Amino acid sequence: MNVQVEPAKLKAKDFASDQEVRWCPGCGDYAILKAVQMALANMGAEPDNTVFVSGIGCASRFPYYMATYGFHTIHGRAPAVASGVKLANPDLDVWIVSGDGDALSIGGNHLLHVLRRNMDVQFLLFNNEIYGLTKGQYSPTSQIGQKSPSTPQGSVDAPIDACTFALGCNARFIARGIDIQAKDLGYVFTRARDHKGASFVEIIQNCIVFNDDAFAHFTEKKVAKETQIHVVHEEKLIYGADSNKGLRIKPGAFELEAVTIGENGITEDDILVHDETNKVLASLLIAMKPPTMPVALGVIYCDSAPSYEQAVKDQIEGAKAKGLGDMDALLRSGNTWTVS
Amino acid sequence: MNLQTDPSKGDGADGTQMSEADTDSIVVRFAGDSGDGVQLLGGQFSQATALDLNSLATFPDFPAEIRAPIGTTYGVSAFQIKFGSRMIKTSGDLPDVLVALNPAALKVNYKDVRTGGLIIVDSGSFTERNLKKAGFNVDPREDGTLGEHRTIEIDISALTLEATKQFDVTQKEALRGKNMWTLGLIYWMYDRTTDATEKFVAGKFGAESPVAQANIAALKAGHAYGETAEVSGDIQQTRVAEVEFAPGEYRLVTGAEALSWGLVAGCELAGIDMTFCSYPITPSSPILHILSRLKNFGVTTFQAEDEIAAACSAIGASYAGNMGITASSGPGIALKTEAIGLAISTELPLIIVDTQRAGPSTGLPTKTEQSDLFLTVWGRNGDAPMVVLSARSPGDCFETAIEAVRLATKYMTPVFVLSDGYIANAAEPWMIPSMSDYEPFPVSYRSEVEGFQPFSRNEETLARPWVKPGTPGLTHRIGGIEKADGSGNISYDPENHQRMTDLRNDKIANIAKDIPAQAVELGNDSGKLAVVGWGSTYGPINRAVANMRDVGLDVAHIHIRNLWPLPENLIDLLGKYDMVLVAEMNNGQMLTFLRSQTRQDIDGHLKVTGQPLTIKEVEDAIRARVQG
Ligand SMILES: Cc1ncc(C[n+]2csc(CCOP(=O)(O)OP(=O)(O)O)c2C)c(N)n1
Ligand code: SF4
Ligand SMILES: [Mg+2]
Numbered sequence: 001m002n003v004q005v006e007p008a009k010l011k012a013k014d015f016a017s018d019q020e021v022r023w024c025p026g027c028g029d030y031a032i033l034k035a036v037q038m039a040l041a042n043m044g045a046e047p048d049n050t051v052f053v054s055g056i057g058c059a060s061r062f063p064y065y066m067a068t069y070g071f072h073t074i075h076g077r078a079p080a081v082a083s084g085v086k087l088a089n090p091d092l093d094v095w096i097v098s099g100d101g102d103a104l105s106i107g108g109n110h111l112l113h114v115l116r117r118n119m120d121v122q123f124l125l126f127n128n129e130i131y132g133l134t135k136g137q138y139s140p141t142s143q144i145g146q147k148s149p150s151t152p153q154g155s156v157d158a159p160i161d162a163c164t165f166a167l168g169c170n171a172r173f174i175a176r177g178i179d180i181q182a183k184d185l186g187y188v189f190t191r192a193r194d195h196k197g198a199s200f201v202e203i204i205q206n207c208i209v210f211n212d213d214a215f216a217h218f219t220e221k222k223v224a225k226e227t228q229i230h231v232v233h234e235e236k237l238i239y240g241a242d243s244n245k246g247l248r249i250k251p252g253a254f255e256l257e258a259v260t261i262g263e264n265g266i267t268e269d270d271i272l273v274h275d276e277t278n279k280v281l282a283s284l285l286i287a288m289k290p291p292t293m294p295v296a297l298g299v300i301y302c303d304s305a306p307s308y309e310q311a312v313k314d315q316i317e318g319a320k321a322k323g324l325g326d327m328d329a330l331l332r333s334g335n336t337w338t339v340s
Numbered sequence: 341m342n343l344q345t346d347p348s349k350g351d352g353a354d355g356t357q358m359s360e361a362d363t364d365s366i367v368v369r370f371a372g373d374s375g376d377g378v379q380l381l382g383g384q385f386s387q388a389t390a391l392d393l394n395s396l397a398t399f400p401d402f403p404a405e406i407r408a409p410i411g412t413t414y415g416v417s418a419f420q421i422k423f424g425s426r427m428i429k430t431s432g433d434l435p436d437v438l439v440a441l442n443p444a445a446l447k448v449n450y451k452d453v454r455t456g457g458l459i460i461v462d463s464g465s466f467t468e469r470n471l472k473k474a475g476f477n478v479d480p481r482e483d484g485t486l487g488e489h490r491t492i493e494i495d496i497s498a499l500t501l502e503a504t505k506q507f508d509v510t511q512k513e514a515l516r517g518k519n520m521w522t523l524g525l526i527y528w529m530y531d532r533t534t535d536a537t538e539k540f541v542a543g544k545f546g547a548e549s550p551v552a553q554a555n556i557a558a559l560k561a562g563h564a565y566g567e568t569a570e571v572s573g574d575i576q577q578t579r580v581a582e583v584e585f586a587p588g589e590y591r592l593v594t595g596a597e598a599l600s601w602g603l604v605a606g607c608e609l610a611g612i613d614m615t616f617c618s619y620p621i622t623p624s625s626p627i628l629h630i631l632s633r634l635k636n637f638g639v640t641t642f643q644a645e646d647e648i649a650a651a652c653s654a655i656g657a658s659y660a661g662n663m664g665i666t667a668s669s670g671p672g673i674a675l676k677t678e679a680i681g682l683a684i685s686t687e688l689p690l691i692i693v694d695t696q697r698a699g700p701s702t703g704l705p706t707k708t709e710q711s712d713l714f715l716t717v718w719g720r721n722g723d724a725p726m727v728v729l730s731a732r733s734p735g736d737c738f739e740t741a742i743e744a745v746r747l748a749t750k751y752m753t754p755v756f757v758l759s760d761g762y763i764a765n766a767a768e769p770w771m772i773p774s775m776s777d778y779e780p781f782p783v784s785y786r787s788e789v790e791g792f793q794p795f796s797r798n799e800e801t802l803a804r805p806w807v808k809p810g811t812p813g814l815t816h817r818i819g820g821i822e823k824a825d826g827s828g829n830i831s832y833d834p835e836n837h838q839r840m841t842d843l844r845n846d847k848i849a850n851i852a853k854d855i856p857a858q859a860v861e862l863g864n865d866s867g868k869l870a871v872v873g874w875g876s877t878y879g880p881i882n883r884a885v886a887n888m889r890d891v892g893l894d895v896a897h898i899h900i901r902n903l904w905p906l907p908e909n910l911i912d913l914l915g916k917y918d919m920v921l922v923a924e925m926n927n928g929q930m931l932t933f934l935r936s937q938t939r940q941d942i943d944g945h946l947k948v949t950g951q952p953l954t955i956k957e958v959e960d961a962i963r964a965r966v967q968g
Contacts, residue, residue: 017817019829051809053656056820064817064830069809071659072819073652074682080649084656084664085809087640088615092660092809110652113645312642316635325637327605327775332589335536336772337391339585 012037015047017067023058028179028205032126033065035182039189040068050093053082055107057099057133059126059205076107079114082121090309093193094121101131104140104160115169117308118197122189125162125200126179128207129214136210148210163286163300166200167279173199174282174301178219179206184230184297191299197307218295229294231285233276233302236268239294246271247285256284258293277303365424366580367432368526371449372441373410374403374417377519382419383767384523384540388532389423390592390769393582396423397879399431399952400765402706411473416448425581429879431766433954439522441465441496443474450486458575459489460525462518464497492575494565496521503561504554513551517558524562531579534559586771593770595734595763596626599693602741604637605775607663609742610749611782615657616665617642617650622705623761624669624695647672651679651692658688659818661785661808663745667693669761670703670712677720680754684724684844686818687795687804689748689755693741696760696875698950707950708761710875711926713933716756717904723841725848727751728903730758732878735770737763740901742778749783751851752803758903760925762952763876789813794828802847851905858907862886863896866916869966872942873923874900874930877953881923884958892968900930911938919965921945923958 015037023029040050050068054060056075063070069092073081078096086094096114103111103125114121130148131137138148138155141162145154166174173195177185185203192199204215218227229239229247237247240260248270250257259266275281282301288294368385372378379400389396399420408415422432434454440446442465453459461481471479480486481493500521504514520541527534538556545552566575607614616639618628632641640662644650647668654664666676673694683690694716698709716728727747731740737759744755786792786805794816795804807814816828824831825839861878862885863870873881878899885897896917900910914920915938922931923945931944945961947953 019817047815048812049810051660064819066817067815069815070817070819071656071686072817072821073655074678074820077648077652077679080644080652081656081659083642083644083649084615084617084653084658085660086656087642087653088613088657088660088662088664089808089810109645110649113649312640316638316640319635320638323636325604325634327601327608327637330604330634330637331601331772332591334591335387335391336589336591337393338589339393339587 009044010041010047012041015040015067017065019064021065022061024209026208027058028128028207029059029062029126031179031182032185032203032205033062035185036189037066038182039186042186043190043193045093045193049091050095051085052095052097053078053085054097055099055102057102057131058207059097059099059132060102062097076102076105077110078102079107079110079121079123083114083119086119086121086309087312090120090313096121096123098123098125099132100125100127100129100141100162101139104162104165108140111165112169115166115171115198115200118172118305120196120198120307120309122192122199123201125202126205127162127202128205128211130207130211132207132210161286162202163200164283167283167286167301171200171301172197172303172305173299174286175200175299176202176204176295176297178204178215178297180219181297188299191302195302195304197304218290227290227294228297231274231276231296231298231300233274233299235274236271237274238271245294248272256288256293276301279303364426365422365428365432366437366578367420367422367435368437368439369418369420369435369449369452370439370522371416371418371445372519373444374405374408374415375410376417376441377516378417378419378441381519381523382421384537385526386421386592386767388527388536389421389530390590391536392532393585394423394425394580395428395583395585395769396421397428397431398767399762404704404706411442411444411470413444413448413474416445418445418449423580425583427583429883430952430955433956439526441518441522443470443476443480446480447474447476450480450489453489455488457489459486459491461491461493462496463493464495499561499565500558503557507554507557508550509554514554517555520555520558521562524559524564525566528563528566529575529577531577534563585769588771590769590771592767593734594626594765594767595731595737595759596695596765597630598734598770599731599737599741599757599759599764600627600630600634602738603631603665603691603745604634604639605738605778606742606745608637608775609778609780610663610745611780612663612749613638613640614665615640615642615654615662616667617644617653617657618667619644619647619650619672621647621669621672623697623764624667624672624693626764627667627693627695647675648679651676655679655683655688655690658683658690659686659809661806663689663691663749665691665693667695669695669697669705671701673712673715680726681720681722681724682820683754684720684726685820687752687844689752689806691744691748691755691757693757693759695764696758698761698948704950706761708876708952709925709948709950710758710760710877711929711948712758713903713926713929716758717933723845725845725904726753727755727848727851727905728758729755730875730901730903731763732875732899732901734763734766734768738773746781747851747854750781750803750854751801751847752806753848758875760876785811786814787811793826794818795823795826797843802843802850849905852908855902855905855907858898858900858910858913860913861897861899863889864894865896865913867896868894868917869919869921869962870896870898870914870917871921871923871958871962872898872900872914872930872934874903877923877925880953880955880958884955884962887955888959888962893962893966895962895966906937914938914942915940919943921961921965923953923961925953
């Protein structure tokens with residue numbers, strides 16, 4: 001009898017390539033890289049079977065730093081390249097890394113389609129609300145008024161919220177995390193990988209050089225507890241330093257309301273329970289913004305559906321089962337005649 | 341041709357007159373409203389003609405609008421076929437016979453008809469309203485407009501209604517049988533039977549269905565009309581003698597079919613699965629349609645969200661170890677440009693099929709042209725060499741596609757395959773090859789861990805190793821940033837960039853050693869004049885050169901398939917002629933291109949009307965340069 005030898009469990013550093021990481025010191029991308037490497041090790045991912053595909057931008061340098069297969073492609077097109085990889089070999093574990101400009105500006109079309117098709121990939125959007133690599137122009141997620149080299153008087157463009165966009169594209173898995181919260185990110189990455197279909201993860205990422213502290217109003221330690229809610233499936237939507245804040249449906253309105261348990265007759269029973277399969281709830285959670293509401297983090301929406309590459313494969317296998325193609329027969333199909 | 345000959349010349353057994361054609365080819369053009377079923381009529385007639393062992397070439401010419409307003413000139417659809425008892429190489433210059441199913445079809449086409457040619461019109465459609473819509477102020481049948489031609493008026497509409505009235509079909513459905521009635525008549529004119537079309541109609545609608553029965557009745561009625569005394573002496577039955585085809589099994593094939601099948605065959609010879617990614621565009625879409633039905637060959641088709649995504653997903657598929665292929669036409673090819681650069685930089689196999697169409701921007705989507713030569717050979721940012729091949733005829737698309745797979749996989753490079761709207765839609769008899777005639781060229785993937793470097797090179801081909809993600813122990817990263825020779829790591833080193841640019845260039849240039857030497861299609865390998873062509877102009881150039889050689893002119897035909905790299909002997913070969921004339925359907929792209937490769941004086945015959953070159957214009961161009 002063969003004795004199965006368990007492969008030695010890989011560590012985070014086993015997922016780090018030998019290339020020198022070249023992001024600016026203090027960039028949020030470092031923390032995300034570590035979190036991904038740690039999460040992959042914990043998940044038992046196989047480097048040989050893992051592919052990271054990226055577009056262009058600071059975030060998109062990511063694959064070079066991973067000791068997996070990697071493809072640094074062209075600006076905005078990573079979802080399209082990744083789709084081809086997954087179609088050709090559905091067994092590969094395919095991750096896409098993209099920036100807010102890469103994913104929502106030049107690549108918005110491809111993000112839309114990889115999500116609506118439900119291709120089985122993980123899409124990590126590093127949102128720093130700025131174009132880092134090209135030295136700080138405003139991006140499609142930058143807030144109105146953002147001063148940048150191309151908007152000296154402040155941007156007048158209305159921004160798009162990444163998760164709202166994903167939900168509108170019929171993404172079946174939507175999660176949000178913060179660069180410095182490695183443990184929470186690890187959980188989200190694991191869930192994203194487990195979800196068969198397109199998994200969309202927005203990662204709030206600080207660009208220390210061109211947009212420092214853009215998210216400080218909810219990421220700073222001293223405000224985090226009051227401005228973040230970590231949603232967990234089938235658990236009460238409760239947050240706050242004293243765990244006494246929660247979300248409920250505002251009476252007489254179709255919207256969420258942040259309330260304090262013990263005030264105005266509110267009890268824990270009034271607080272909503274998170275249902276990650278509820279798309280309407282997801283849309284309300286995603287839209288929440290400080291100061292009136294906390295920022296929703298964690299797995300906000302997960303409701304799986306058949307994945308695209310599987311359906312494609314099923315059609316091909318079905319056709320093959322009816323008889324493998326014969327080239328000579330194909331060339332002779334239809335009307336033919338013989339000259340002797 | 342015989343339609344003008346004395347009707348008393350020879351009697352058929354049944355008393356109808358029959359004669360062998362006194363020339364060896366006939367050109368017929370069918371024209372009607374886009375709803376008249378002209379393309380189907382043409383397709384059926386082509387099949388029957390091929391089965392009767394005539395050689396043939398076709399030219400479908402559709403309007404750009406799907407459903408243009410009925411009766412307008414821009415809604416006219418036409419189908420031309422040239423067939424005969426000698427090898428046919430073009431769809432013909434001037435029609436001998438024009439069948440016009442409405443006034444607009446007459447308006448658009450009558451001027452093309454050869455002097456003395458025959459025009460058959462459906463008089464039932466010549467209402468005042470239709471004449472007006474076609475832009476005729478006066479009925480052209482009455483004011484001498486058609487004076488140079490012989491015109492036969494038949495009320496095809498009424499005869500079709502009459503033939504189909506016993507069936508349970510609406511008047512509209514009955515009138516749709518006009519094309520079948522016309523086909524029946526034309527079958528009779530060229531002594532063909534209606535059997536194959538009857539089978540086709542029964543198969544399409546179900547033998548019992550009233551629509552099928554009405555269509556077959558119309559077909560037979562048209563045939564009978566020719567047979568019986570109803571026909572004036574103007575129409576006479578003609579039998580075109582069989583062509584002496586080389587022995588073998590034949591079929592009709594369009595360029596789109598042959599190209600699709602050639603790609604599948606190439607992948608089979610390479611032992612690799614195909615991932616075909618495309619976005620619909622005229623005239624490229626038929627390839628996507630055809631391949632999507634070949635899933636049992638392991639073909640994956642992916643209709644991407646745009647041409648950029650199509651090219652990128654094909655690249656992703658190649659990266660994963662499949663043969664990634666994308667196809668488009670002009671505007672779509674332009675969109676793929678950046679992605680093609682990525683495939684060049686990362687040295688991945690990729691095939692891009694460009695079914696060329698006319699004009700910049702949207703141009704003339706349904707018209708043909710060969711004006712993407714610059715785009716494909718030179719049209720990328722950076723020094724970005726790649727292989728460019730062009731197919732010369734529908735059947736040749738098969739061979740060209742196989743060669744594209746061979747070169748892409750052997751040299752780890754993108755390959756352009758140029759076809760055009762004419763080749764894609766035209767049909768020709770094709771001797772069906774046998775897969776056992778082809779030498780397989782199996783791809784090999786790197787799996788050896790020892791000494792692996794993503795950008796090391798095969799000494800002979802200069803190709804880098806192809807590693808499928810998933811291969812144990814060979815994880816590595818590639819991308820569009822310049823990479824260090826060998827290791828593939830990001831490199832901004834100036835000398836390295838020079839070296840990598842040279843390597844990419846040498847790898848492609850080196851392919852010249854692995855392709856056939858440039859041959860002379862017709863004529864001597866030196867002399868007064870060489871007419872140089874590429875792509876779909878093969879037919880008219882070849883015939884024109886043959887005709888001019890027959891009258892004693894010193895002229896040769898050279899046809900280039902390998903546009904980049906060029907065959908090693910090409911420039912020397914051209915130097916052996918006193919004059920070189922490039923004939924092409926663009927404003928001088930091959931002309932400029934060849935001039936950039938040689939100091940020889942080269943001249944051009946250029947045309948951009950959206951129509952194929954004609955034999956006559958090439959003959960005239962030759963005559964203007966060499967005298968007997
Ligand atoms: C076709 C093309 N257009 C423009 C660029 C220049 N460019 C590179 S990255 C980038 C924006 C990057 O912003 P983002 O996606 O947010 O990534 P970040 O650098 O912030 O991580 C731009 C405009 C390019 N590389 N390619
Ligand atoms: S520019 Fe910003 S996003 Fe880019 S590496 Fe530097 S800190 Fe990070
Ligand atoms: Mg950014």
